[in-house]
Amino acid sequence: MTNFQDLFESYNWDDVKESIYSKTKNDVEHALHTSRRKLEDFKALISPAAAPYLEPMAQLSQKLTLKRFGKTIQLYIPLYLSNECTNICTYCGFSLDNKVRRKTLTEEEILREVHVIKSLGYDHVLLVTGEANQTVHLEYFKKVLNLIRPYFAQVSMEVQPLDTEEYTELIPLGLTSVLIYQETYHKEDYKKHHPKGKKSNFNYRLETPDRLGQAGIHKMGLGVLIGLEDWRTDSFFTALHLNYLEKKYWKTRYSLSFPRLRPFSGGLEPKVEMNDKELVQLICAYRLFNEEVEISLSTRESEKFRNHCVQLGITSISAGSKTNPGGYAVEPESLEQFEISDERSPEMIANMIRSKGYEPVWKDWDRVMQC
Numbered sequence: 001m002t003n004f005q006d007l008f009e010s011y012n013w014d015d016v017k018e019s020i021y022s023k024t025k026n027d028v029e030h031a032l033h034t035s036r037r038k039l040e041d042f043k044a045l046i047s048p049a050a051a052p053y054l055e056p057m058a059q060l061s062q063k064l065t066l067k068r069f070g071k072t073i074q075l076y077i078p079l080y081l082s083n084e085c086t087n088i089c090t091y092c093g094f095s096l097d098n099k100v101r102r103k104t105l106t107e108e109e110i111l112r113e114v115h116v117i118k119s120l121g122y123d124h125v126l127l128v129t130g131e132a133n134q135t136v137h138l139e140y141f142k143k144v145l146n147l148i149r150p151y152f153a154q155v156s157m158e159v160q161p162l163d164t165e166e167y168t169e170l171i172p173l174g175l176t177s178v179l180i181y182q183e184t185y186h187k188e189d190y191k192k193h194h195p196k197g198k199k200s201n202f203n204y205r206l207e208t209p210d211r212l213g214q215a216g217i218h219k220m221g222l223g224v225l226i227g228l229e230d231w232r233t234d235s236f237f238t239a240l241h242l243n244y245l246e247k248k249y250w251k252t253r254y255s256l257s258f259p260r261l262r263p264f265s266g267g268l269e270p271k272v273e274m275n276d277k278e279l280v281q282l283i284c285a286y287r288l289f290n291e292e293v294e295i296s297l298s299t300r301e302s303e304k305f306r307n308h309c310v311q312l313g314i315t316s317i318s319a320g321s322k323t324n325p326g327g328y329a330v331e332p333e334s335l336e337q338f339e340i341s342d343e344r345s346p347e348m349i350a351n352m353i354r355s356k357g358y359e360p361v362w363k364d365w366d367r368v369m370q371c
Contacts, residue, residue, distance in 0.1 A: 003210045004244050005203055011240070013186055016043075017233040023047035032056060037289050042239050045285035046232045054281055061284035061313040064291050071358045074316040075346060076124040076156070076296075079113055080325045081105050081144065085130030087197030089183075091225060091261055091268040094130040096197065103325045104135050107147055114151050116328040120320055120346045123362045124154040126179070128323075131160035131199055138166050142173060149174035156221075160198065161208040167215035179221035179257070180208045184228040185237035189271075193228060209241065213249030220245070220252060221296070226279075227261030227270030235282055239289060246292075255294035255316070256286055260301070276305055280312060287313035299342045306342055306349075310356050319349035 023044040031041035032053065044050060045057065082104035085094040093100070105113065117125060127144065129136040136159065145155065157170075158179040167178070184190050187202055194200040212220045222242055224234040242254055258279060261270045274282075283295060297306055297314050299321040306317065319342075322328055344352070350360040 003207055004241055005206055007240070007244055008185070008206065008237070011237070013233060016236055017230055019043055020047050020232050020236060023049045025049050025052075028053050031288070032060065039236070039239060039243065042285060042289040043236060045288055046235055046282060050281060050285070051277070054277060054284070057284040057288065058280065058312050061287040062311055064287055065313045065315065068291050069294075069315050072361045073310060073314065073353045073358050074124065074294075074361045075122065075350065076126055076154075076316060076318055077117055077120070077122050077346070078126045078128050078158075078318065078321050078323065079110075079117060080128045080323060080327060081110065082129040082132065082136045083325050084132035084135050085197075086132050086134075087130075087199040088195050089197075089199065090193045091228065103331065104129075104132075104140075105325055105330065107143070109326060109330045110144060110147060112329040113326065114148055118151055121350075121362055122346070123152055124156070125152050126156040126158060126318075128158045129160075131197065133160065133198070136160075138162065138169065141170055145170060145173040145175060156219075158221075161205055162211070164211040164214045167212055167217060171215060171217060175217075177219035177221065177253075177255075178212055178217055179223075179255075180205070180212070181221075181223045181225065181257070181259070182206060182238070182241075183225045185224065185234055185241075186229040189229050193268075209245055210248075213245060213252055217252055219255060219294075221255040221257060223257040223259060225259055225261055226274050227272055230272055231274050231278070231282070235285075239286070242290065242293065246290075253294065254292075255296055257296045257298065258282060259298060279305075280309065283309060283313050302341045303344060307352060307356075310353060310358060317349065317353075319344065319346040 020043045027044035028050045031037060031044040034041060083094045084102045084104055085096055087095065088097050089095045148155065154176045155174050156177040156179060157175060161180060182205060183193065190202050199205065209220055222238055224238055246254060260274060261268065286293065286295060294315045295313050296316040297309055298318045325331065353360045
């Protein structure tokens with residue numbers, strides 16, 4: 001297979017969904033006790049039949065995470081550079097049809113944001129923009145990376161999908177990881193939620209991790225927006241994608257996120273609700289399926305939930321996040337992409353992590369250690 005699309009097209013959404021929901025307690029017990037878990041085992045672990053097994057899943061998830069990652073939790077923070085966007089997305093505050101004042105940070109404004117972020121202790125920043133190729137394009141990203149590179153050991157990006165050659169140009173400038181979420185792997189519903197703009201091209205977005213792998217990115221992040229479609233089926237396709245990528249681009253590291261649909265001004269109600277126990281089940285299922293993958297939890301989730309989940313398989317967590325351009329220093333009251341739930345400061349989150357017996361880590365790696 002030349003790319004993931006070939007593999008993806010060999011699966012049928014409805015058949016996968018039926019397979020997940022037909023799993024039995026025997027399937028779950030097999031998945032819990034086998035030494036090498038396969039995709040069918042992952043289906044069992046995310047199925048309704050696994051709900052009564054949440055406690056042993058959580059215990060095993062904690063054990064596997066400690067074995068691979070130790071008692072460390074990485075801290076990161078998003079830096080929103082622009083809310084300009086040419087896409088219409090039904091769930092996003094930056095959507096083209098949401099009539100708000102648009103803002104793209106200048107170099108001087110970016111440095112003001114950077115100074116605040118550095119004062120909070122961060123050495124890992126996630127750059128975020130809307131998708132507007134006329135303003136936040138390759139040259140803009142180059143300028144930003146050159147500007148902020150001296151301040152951070154690790155720079156990640158969550159922006160529009162780019163071509164392989166464009167990623168290849170950005171990596172030497174300090175780009176260490178890229179987050180690219182498919183939003184949903186359900187092709188028909190994907191079209192409903194992305195009716196206009198470049199993002200409406202399902203296949204181009206689906207092939208983005210392949211382009212990142214070909215460019216030699218250090219790490220890439222995968223995930224879906226939970227609430228757009230059946231979360232169990234979407235999560236299976238995420239696991240399928242992860243499995244494929246790890247085998248083909250084995251030098252790259254991988255992370256997963258679980259963003260649940262959050263409100264924004266005039267926002268979309270979730271089609272499918274996921275409760276907290278189900279999210280814990282999903283986190284543990286991914287850890288049992290893949291001991292190496294990094295698992296991230298953002299400020300979308302509540303204080304109580306994040307406090308509880310730190311010990312269940314999470315390896316990175318955001319804190320003090322602002323989801324609007326200039327939110328830290330330049331324009332604190334501008335439109336947010338979505339509402340955050342956990343509003344505690346980075347220092348408070350770091351203290352919470354320590355209270356659980358873990359160590360907060362402010363950077364993942366340093367380029368001086370790269371061979």
